[in-house]
Every structure is written in structure tokens, then in C-alpha cells.
Amino acid sequence: MSDEFVPGLRHRSDAHELWALVVEFLADWEDRMNQAAGAADLSPVAAWALVQLDPDHAISQKELAARLHCNPSTVVDPTDRLEERGLVIRRPQPTDRRINILTITPKGRQVRQTLVRRLFEPPEAFRRLPAADQARFRDAMLAAVGRGKARAS
Numbered sequence: 491m492s493d494e495f496v497p498g499l500r501h502r503s504d505a506h507e508l509w510a511l512v513v514e515f516l517a518d519w520e521d522r523m524n525q526a527a528g529a530a531d532l533s534p535v536a537a538w539a540l541v542q543l544d545p546d547h548a549i550s551q552k553e554l555a556a557r558l559h560c561n562p563s564t565v566v567d568p569t570d571r572l573e574e575r576g577l578v579i580r581r582p583q584p585t586d587r588r589i590n591i592l593t594i595t596p597k598g599r600q601v602r603q604t605l606v607r608r609l610f611e612p613p614e615a616f617r618r619l620p621a622a623d624q625a626r627f628r629d630a631m632l633a634a635v636g637r638g639k640a641r642a643s
Contacts (some may be wrong), residue, residue: 520534522608522609523537523609526605526608526609527605529608530604530605532571532572532575532601535567536568536571539558539565539569539572540578540602540605541609542554543578543592543602545594545602548593549591550592551565551566551569551589551590569590569592572592572598577594577595577598577601579593581593
């Protein structure tokens with residue numbers, strides 16, 4: 491890691507260095523998110539909320555908040571923006587009107603698909619890695635996030 495990213499950072503272990511490299515590599519994520527959200531005429535928060543919605547199954551605002559790891563009141567504003575743009579429909583749950591259910595509209599599906607494609611397009615640095623290194627890195631990351639053994643390449 492360069493001293494330019496975090497001046498004076500010294501690695502206490504290989505795991506520490508690995509994490510620092512991951513953080514440095516992900517520094518471009520914010521720019522990628524801002525660009526993708528801006529192209530969709532959404533705030534980054536609203537764009538990520540849309541990405542977290544399941545296009546095939548309606549979910550509650552409370553479930554969306556859980557996916558976003560935030561308080562349910564935090565999703566009200568981005569949900570309002572998505573609804574105003576015609577990307578989601580918010581309806582009270584028939585059995586409990588205190589619960590709002592979110593459904594992606596056909597327009598929302600298209601915008602979400604474009605966001606997902608832009609956000610998850612592998613960076614050039616990953617595409618340059620040999621296939622065997624990509625597979626090893628994928629397997630290591632799957633293990634790190636607790637998903638166990640990776641699928642066959």
C-alpha cells in the first residue's frame with residue numbers, strides 16, 4: 491500500500507495488510523456509485539435502495555431497512571424519491587396497514603438493471619488477473635464473507 495493512501499500506516503499482520511489493500515481498492519466504489527446514481531437521476535442512497543429491492547418479490551420498508559442496515563425511518567426519504575420517479579409502488583400491507591410494501595415497477599426494473607450492470611461490472615484490474623488468480627481471490631472472498639467453498643470455475 492502506498493503511503494499516499496494512509497500516511498504512516500504500518501501493517502501489523504498479513505491480515506491487516508490485506509484489509510488495508512481491500513479498503514484502498516474500494517476507494518473507487520464511491521465514484522462508481524455516484525456516477526451510476528447520477529446517470530439514473532437518483533441520489534446514491536436511493537440508487538442503492540433500488541438495487542436492494544427484489545424485482546420478483548415485494549418487500550416491506552422494514553425489510554429494505556434491514557437490507558440497508560439502517561433504521562426503518564431512514565428508508566422513507568429514498569423510498570419517497572423512488573416512488574415519485576415511478577420506480578416503485580408503495581402500498582399498505584392488506585393484513586396490517588402500518589406496514590408499507592414496496593414493489594418495483596417495470597420502469598424501476600429497467601433502471602435497477604442498468605444500475606446493477608454498472609455497479610457490478612468488474613474493474614479492469616480484476617479483468618487483467620489470470621483466470622486462476624481470479625478464482626483463488628473469489629474463493630478467498632467467499633470464505634471471508636462466510637459463504638464457504640466456491641463453485642467450480
